Amino acid sequence: MNSAITISTTEENYLKTIYQISEKAGKTATTNAIAGGLSTSAASVTDMLKRLSEKGLLHYEKYKGVSLTQTGQKLATALIRKHRLWEVFLVEKLRFSWDEVHEIAEQLEHIKSPELIERLDDHLGFPKFDPHGDPIPDAEGNFAFRQQVLLSTLEKGEAGIIVGVQEHSTTFLQYLDRMNLQLGVQLKVLEHFDYDESLSILLNEKKELVLSHKVCQNLFITKSETT
């Protein structure tokens, strides 16, 4: 039945990058964008696109950009699933902090064993979100949906809970730690400063603090009922 295609780690990384680009940039991924995402040359990308197209993992037409096939998408989401489950493992079980796990998960996501990942999922209690608040797709590639907005869109007086980050850089994550802005923290907007679009917020109904616009644009919030 299954024509048992083997897929290399390199190919997997291309698929994942293409998936992530297509996801946010609407539909097709361009050669240059892929090259950027993988820190490789455009020439290498063109080469690989031909090979992946040959294997039926994406639709490729010269100069037209690419989009993943059903099969290609399945492989990409499986990779994201593995990446995020390993991140949960590293944080929950091995006590790594959220800014240390991405690089290790980049390696672990390529371990090949369907049984392993299902058992890991079980071991972790079937988490739906990773340590950065990103949704973990199920084995079929379906992501959980969650109502969320950027903190920068909240009005004065509105309240909510931090549920995720948009940017994943180490410096941002460490900054958040320093400010006690972990996932699950409850906050309320006290004041909006038009001058630089910074916000004054109240953390856990205790600490008051001012956040720059840049920070507010990178924090996902689920609004709570304001009584």
Added chain:
Amino acid sequence: MNSAITISTTEENYLKTIYQISEKAGKTATTNAIAGGLSTSAASVTDMLKRLSEKGLLHYEKYKGVSLTQTGQKLATALIRKHRLWEVFLVEKLRFSWDEVHEIAEQLEHIKSPELIERLDDHLGFPKFDPHGDPIPDAEGNFAFRQQVLLSTLEKGEAGIIVGVQEHSTTFLQYLDRMNLQLGVQLKVLEHFDYDESLSILLNEKKELVLSHKVCQNLFITKSETT
């Protein structure tokens, strides 16, 4: 300081195989033996030996076989450490059975992160032996020693505890499971049959059973005081 040599997964596998061959076969590993251990051609091995020698990981002289340098040995034992710790993880935490873990550990052992492996060790409670009874070297490459003999060397009346297996094949491990011959099981030799060198043993002071010579030559036992 550290000239930051990078080492590929392929190179790691060569080092591990050479270490394991040198260990049991006395001193130097031959080209053919390495080729056999890695299921590759002798020509490929010669090629790689030159490269690893160039990198200072082993001593190579044409036609004379090879032996690992200090550095090469450190890398090899680090790999064995990782392999065995991951096997413990798979069995203890993810509930795999001992005949399913080797292949997965072959992949996991190549994950590069010193921090990861030390945290894993901690998480597992610093185990000294893996699920097959093989010793887990510490971070310096030192193996724990344990008094052990093959079951086939026990005399009638002698008793002991199963502490390891010599052969690691799936069929052997599954056979042991079927016969309830797990690590830690206590046994006593009831009778020795000269005809085919099989042994009649008493398991956990309860069940009696006859084991072939082949089985007895692949089970490690730590003798207990016979009162």
Added chain:
DNA sequence: AAAAATTTTTAGACTAGTCTAAAAACCGCT
């Protein structure tokens, strides 16, 4: 000690993945 058998090395070729430089195609603008 020479012949035969075995092991190891060399030579040459192949694949996956990468690069740089140059050519070709595409896009926006006049």
Added chain:
DNA sequence: AGCGGTTTTTAGACTAGTCTAAAAATTTTT
């Protein structure tokens, strides 16, 4: 419709790792 700039593809070369076939060295047998 054509020019200029940007993007993409092609061409050609390089590395790591592999292979087969043949040559060279070593070991075993006679």
